[in-house]
Amino acid sequence: MKNEEISKSNTNRIIAHLDMDAFFASIEEADSPIFKGKPIAVGSEALNGNGRGVVSTANYKAREYGIHSALPISQAWQLSQKAKKEGKDEVIFLPVDMERYEQVSCGIYDIIKKYANVVEPASIDEFYFDLTPSLSLRGATEGSDAAIQSSSTNSRLLRRPAKAGLLAMTGEDDEWKQAEKICLKIKKEIKEKFKITCSVGLAPNKLISKIAAGKKKPDGFVIVRQEEVEVFLEPLSVRELPGVGPKTGEVLRKNGVEKIKDLKKFSYEDLYDILGKYGLDLYYKAKGIDDSELIESREVKSIGEQTTFDKDTQDAVYIGDIFEKLCSDVFLRFKESGFKSFKTIAITVRFKGFETKTTAKTLKESISSEKIFKLEALKLLLPYLDSRKNPNNKLIRLIGVSIKNFNN
DNA sequence: TCTGGGGTCCTAGGACCC
DNA sequence: TCTGGGGTCCTAGGACCC
Numbered sequence: 001m002k003n004e005e006i007s008k009s010n011t012n013r014i015i016a017h018l019d020m021d022a023f024f025a026s027i028e029e030a031d032s033p034i035f036k037g038k039p040i041a042v043g044s045e046a047l048n049g050n051g052r053g054v055v056s057t058a059n060y061k062a063r064e065y066g067i068h069s070a071l072p073i074s075q076a077w078q079l080s081q082k083a084k085k086e087g088k089d090e091v092i093f094l095p096v097d098m099e100r101y102e103q104v105s106c107g108i109y110d111i112i113k114k115y116a117n118v119v120e121p122a123s124i125d126e127f128y129f130d131l132t133p134s135l136s137l138r139g140a141t142e143g144s145d146a147a148i149q150s151s152s153t154n155s156r157l158l159r160r161p162a163k164a165g166l167l168a169m170t171g172e173d174d175e176w177k178q179a180e181k182i183c184l185k186i187k188k189e190i191k192e193k194f195k196i197t198c199s200v201g202l203a204p205n206k207l208i209s210k211i212a213a214g215k216k217k218p219d220g221f222v223i224v225r226q227e228e229v230e231v232f233l234e235p236l237s238v239r240e241l242p243g244v245g246p247k248t249g250e251v252l253r254k255n256g257v258e259k260i261k262d263l264k265k266f267s268y269e270d271l272y273d274i275l276g277k278y279g280l281d282l283y284y285k286a287k288g289i290d291d292s293e294l295i296e297s298r299e300v301k302s303i304g305e306q307t308t309f310d311k312d313t314q315d316a317v318y319i320g321d322i323f324e325k326l327c328s329d330v331f332l333r334f335k336e337s338g339f340k341s342f343k344t345i346a347i348t349v350r351f352k353g354f355e356t357k358t359t360a361k362t363l364k365e366s367i368s369s370e371k372i373f374k375l376e377a378l379k380l381l382l383p384y385l386d387s388r389k390n391p392n393n394k395l396i397r398l399i400g401v402s403i404k405n406f407n408n
Numbered sequence: 409t410c411t412g413g414g415g416t417c418c419t420a421g422g423a424c425c426c
Numbered sequence: 427t428c429t430g431g432g433g434t435c436c437t438a439g440g441a442c443c444c
Contacts (some may be wrong), residue, residue: 025443044412053412056444069444072410096413097409123415123444245442278441298416306413344436354411360437400413 012226013170014131014179015294017201017209018112020184021218023125025059027104028094030195039083041067041076046093050076051382052308060218062091098161101125104194111189111228115182120294128206128294131179176202178224187221204229207290211240229288234261241285251275260286303333304346312352312395316385319399320378325402328378331370334403341366343405345373347380350398357384366407377401 020026027031029035040060044053051073058067059077065083067076073093080091112119116129142188164236183200192196199220201212212222224232238260244393255274257263263286284290305326313319325342334342346360359380367373381399 052410054410056412070411073412074410098414125444244440247441301416302414304414308412346437356439358438362436398412402415 004368012132013204014133015205016116016129016131016173016179016183016207016211017122017203017206018108018127018129018183018198019200019210019213019217020058020108020125020196020198022059022063023196024057024096024101025062025094026196027101027194028097031060031100035092037061038089039065039067039080040094041073041080041091042094042096042203043073043076045095046073046077049074049081051077056096061089065091069089075275104196107193108190108198111185115186118294118296120296126210130294131182131202133175133178151267176223176225180221183221187219201282205288205290206292206294207242207285208232208288210242211236214240225263233286233288234259234264236260238263238286243285247280248275300339300406302402302404303330303337304400305329305333306348306398306400308398309396312324312397314393314395315346319381319385319396323378323381323399323401324374326399327374328370330401330403331373337406339406339408341407342369342403343367343407344403345377345380346402346404347377348398348400348402349381349384349396352395352397354397355394356398359383361404366405373403 013072025040028040028042040059041055041062042057043055045051053073055069055071055073057069058071062076065079065088066116067079076091076093076147079092084090095292101124105121109119109121109127112127112129116131120128120132122128129403179202183202187198187200190196197219199213199215199222201209201215201222201224203209203212203224204226208224212224212232215222236259238244238252238257238401241260244252251274252258252263255266263282265287266274266283268280268283272284273279275282307322307326309322343366344360344362346358348358349354349358361376361380363376367376384396
């Protein structure tokens with residue numbers, strides 16, 4: 001409780017959120033000049049319109065065709081054919097080259113790290129970083145949990161550029177000006193090094209900086225200061241709040257909430273009644289309050305792989321082969337992870353029609369044996385392949401396997 | 409007509425223990 | 427005849443994100 005109260009007073013931060021523009025597609029475009037200016041969709045195989053996957057990222061040219069992330073690749077293919085008939089360029093469909101994107105992602109992290117002591121890689125193409133100039137000062141004066149930082153964090157503080165340290169002496173206005181300059185520098189360096197653009201939001205917390213970064217894509221830069229937060233939020237749809245997806249959006253809509261300003265009319269208790277504990281989160285988000293800290297690194301909690309078959313199938317031998325391969329891949333990644341053992345195995349089976357079942361088993365003892373892992377995983381899968389136990393003869397669309405509960 | 413693959417976090421209910 | 431209540435672990439499923 002006490003810590004919470006202290007953190008509520010934790011204002012005056014300057015947090016940046018950097019979001020790469022059409023990341024995968026932009027990299028492909030930058031890496032292959034022949035693609036320049038052409039519509040590109042990075043994703044699973046198009047297979048002449050028969051592919052079963054979705055688009056990961058479409059570049060802005062392809063978005064003009066109506067192609068976007070998560071669109072079924074078959075539909076993207078149709079849109080491309082339609083455009084072709086109209087005399088426009090056909091869409092270039094490319095597979096996902098995750099290794100390459102991770103390489104670029106690391107390069108971007110390194111650039112940001114030159115200017116900010118605390119950086120949170122939120123995903124392969126998103127980063128939060130703290131540009132509060134008096135970070136160490138704040139920690140010392142507040143005497144709160146901000147001061148009780150790990151020794152590794154403290155050692156990072158020592159490496160803070162001298163320039164940032166000087167900022168502690170200047171006025172608040174200058175602090176924001178300095179943060180703005182740093183963001184522009186980072187944007188410029190990324191563009192020079194990788195020939196790709198990003199959008200940045202600068203705000204008093206993670207929530208607002210993330211929303212701000214999405215406001216002027218591509219190559220945008222939006223600054224929202226503390227006193228501007230509520231005005232910035234009010235006209236936005238609640239769906240723009242991270243964490244409010246289709247379901248929550250619909251529940252809110254049924255309660256007369258479309259915009260964030262509608263959400264603000266509800267009391268803490270009302271929102272709890274409507275959405276349970278999550279409603280309480282929303283109560284604060286609607287007001288632009290977010291005291292969450294940046295997370296510089298997080299432990300992996302699970303490792304898993306899954307695959308969708310080209311055609312729905314019941315062929316137990318075929319399914320078994322693919323399943324074994326998935327297990328091998330998961331086990332390889334487990335080995336590379338450095339964890340010593342794991343305790344829980346889960347499998348997923350998705351049937352034709354998208355009905356999805358998961359079965360998990362936590363073993364009595366942690367294991368590190370590939371043989372035992374595969375045996376136990378297979379035991380979980382078997383009931384779904386047994387025609388006696390799958391009486392409706394349901395065809396299988398996808399299988400997957402994952403492990404969790406790791407030991408170091 | 410469709411709906412990938414990699415994750416995280418949360419909840420509800422049951423089992424079990426003291 | 428009456429069966430508490432707190433805590434933890436586990437499973438299945440849902441919602442969401444990139």
